[in-house]
Amino acid sequence: MDVHVRYEGDDDPEKCTARKLARFDLATLHRTDGATPYGIVLNPHAERALSPADAGNAGDDEEGGRENADGGNDVRGDGGDGDVLVALDCSWESAGEKRFSLPGEHRALPYLVAANPVNFGRPMRLTTVEALSAALVILGERVHGERLLEKFTWGETFLELNEEPLRRYAACEDSAAVVDVQQEYLDR
Numbered sequence: 001m002d003v004h005v006r007y008e009g010d011d012d013p014e015k016c017t018a019r020k021l022a023r024f025d026l027a028t029l030h031r032t033d034g035a036t037p038y039g040i041v042l043n044p045h046a047e048r049a050l051s052p053a054d055a056g057n058a059g060d061d062e063e064g065g066r067e068n069a070d071g072g073n074d075v076r077g078d079g080g081d082g083d084v085l086v087a088l089d090c091s092w093e094s095a096g097e098k099r100f101s102l103p104g105e106h107r108a109l110p111y112l113v114a115a116n117p118v119n120f121g122r123p124m125r126l127t128t129v130e131a132l133s134a135a136l137v138i139l140g141e142r143v144h145g146e147r148l149l150e151k152f153t154w155g156e157t158f159l160e161l162n163e164e165p166l167r168r169y170a171a172c173e174d175s176a177a178v179v180d181v182q183q184e185y186l187d188r
């Protein structure tokens, strides 16, 4: 799966995890929505939770998927649905619902805890690299997810803190099952 980031550039560049991924050729940054390839968009405001069912068939669902006005299926010609994973790197202050305007299959990550130094231990306040890595694990690409986190001193801690929920989400059949598992953590 190709990892892309819609990069806003309004956060501290020194701490920006997306820039670091790009420096190591682990992600491609895009300055505009138009330049960002179509795929699964990690959006904390999305109605649907990411699940293993999104691997390889995002866009095949009842929402009508990616079919465009001409009846074509591959709007941007990027290849197979679900081959592209996109995060939006911006500051949390500017990460309101309207910011997530880019076309794609928008998915929220289920309950996970941050390990980055800024928001350590805080649920759902994930950096871009934590979000991308968690998504890859849920989508069945654990080794790829680990590779992204290797560049960060606290990366391994993120996987340790979330070992059980990630394993359980990755074993779910669909989004509804992921939400059921998430509820167990929210009720604790």
Ligand SMILES: C[S@@+](CC[C@H](N)C(=O)[O-])C[C@H]1O[C@@H](n2cnc3c(N)ncnc32)[C@H](O)[C@@H]1O
Binding pocket: 011, 015, 016, 017, 018, 042, 043, 044, 045, 086, 087, 088, 089, 090, 091, 092, 095, 107, 108, 109, 110, 124, 125, 126, 127, 128, 129, 131, 132
């Ligand atoms: C708001 S940015 C903050 C980036 C931070 N400046 C950094 O350097 O990593 C984090 C991005 O990760 C993804 N993300 C984080 N938490 C998420 C969640 N719970 N569900 C879906 N995507 C999430 C989104 O794409 C979000 O815009």
